[in-house]
Amino acid sequence: MAGRRTVLILAIDTSTSAITVALHDDTRVLAAASHIDPRAHTEWVSPLIASCLASASLSPADLTAVAVGNGPGPFTGLRVGIVTGLTMGHALGVPVHGICSLDVLAAQAAPTVRDGELLVATDARRKEVYWSRYAVRSGHVERLTFPAVERPADLTDDVRALPTVGRGPVLWPELFPDPVPVLDVDAAVLARLAVERARDGEEMPVEPLYLRRPDALTTAERAAR
Numbered sequence: 337m338a339g340r341r342t343v344l345i346l347a348i349d350t351s352t353s354a355i356t357v358a359l360h361d362d363t364r365v366l367a368a369a370s371h372i373d374p375r376a377h378t379e380w381v382s383p384l385i386a387s388c389l390a391s392a393s394l395s396p397a398d399l400t401a402v403a404v405g406n407g408p409g410p411f412t413g414l415r416v417g418i419v420t421g422l423t424m425g426h427a428l429g430v431p432v433h434g435i436c437s438l439d440v441l442a443a444q445a446a447p448t449v450r451d452g453e454l455l456v457a458t459d460a461r462r463k464e465v466y467w468s469r470y471a472v473r474s475g476h477v478e479r480l481t482f483p484a485v486e487r488p489a490d491l492t493d494d495v496r497a498l499p500t501v502g503r504g505p506v507l508w509p510e511l512f513p514d515p516v517p518v519l520d521v522d523a524a525v526l527a528r529l530a531v532e533r534a535r536d537g538e539e540m541p542v543e544p545l546y547l548r549r550p551d552a553l554t555t556a557e558r559a560a561r
Contacts, residue, residue: 344394345401346382346424347527350417351409351437352458354520355380357388360527368524374459377416383419397399401430403530405437405521405543408466409458420545421473440526442470442477445501445518453480455495455513457504460485465504469495485547487518488512492508515558538552 342364355377358368367388371380388491389395389527402424404421438456445454450453454472457465464487469480488504488511496511505515525551533540 337475337479338346343401343519343531345403345527345530345532346385346399346421347362347403347523348385348417348421349405349437349521349523349526350381351440351441352406352409352520353412354522355384355417356521356523357381357384358523358525359388359392359394360531362531365527366522367439368392368522370520370523373521374410377413379481381416381420396424396428397422399428399430401425401530402428402541403433403435403451403526403540404542405523405526406461406543407437408436408485408547409437409545410461414544414546418542422542432505432532432542433540434544435526435529435533435540436468436479436483436506436545437521437526438468438483439477439479440470440521440529441501441518442468442479443529444522444525445499445516446470446472446477447475449499449516453498454516455498455500455512456502457500458489459504459507460465460547462501463487465491465502466503467495468546469498483545483547514545550561 353374356370357364454470455465500512505512
């Protein structure tokens with residue numbers, strides 16, 4: 337590659353069943369790759385990054401920033417993407433931005449739904465969902481509630497009746513009657529949001545949204561229970 341690009345963002349998200357990676361140059365997506373496997377984030381994230389860089393004839397040294405999905409998501413899977421992004425940012429000396437993964441799902445669905453409200457409900461395991469409500473106006477979204485984790489049946493009827501993005505409607509079709517066919521995060525949209533928010537001067541701290549304790553406890557934590 338002759339010369340360094342002004343902007344080249346690597347986006348990574350491992351908050352859902354998709355391990356997803358994309359490259360964006362401030363104008364368009366240069367490469368994107370995803371793999372669906374809710375239990376294999378560690379095995380797939382590095383090969384997908386390498387594949388995207390290779391397909392765009394780029395190297396890690398060309399990156400000017402990294403964007404990661406903050407979740408919420410199951411502890412182990414979410415941690416893989418965030419740690420990978422932070423490690424690469426530190427090694428390369430580039431900033432790392434964090435974006436709520438539910439925001440990305442809402443943005444993916446917004447062009448296909450009517451103006452009004454939208455629900456994002458992703459699989460949180462333990463028979464629960466991570467969820468948040470959004471307002472949709474002319475294809476743009478605004479988050480109305482902070483992400484939370486609950487059993488689907490504990491959500492109010494009016495919330496569950498909203499057009500719903502994510503795997504919640506797949507797992508509980510009887511509780512989410514208006515599914516939107518967007519299931520997992522697409523890193524290409526994560527990258528686009530990072531570019532847009534950077535242009536607007538928005539702060540994007542990396543703040544993992546685990547929302548609850550991990551399934552796996554240390555020996556000391558188990559002894560303290």
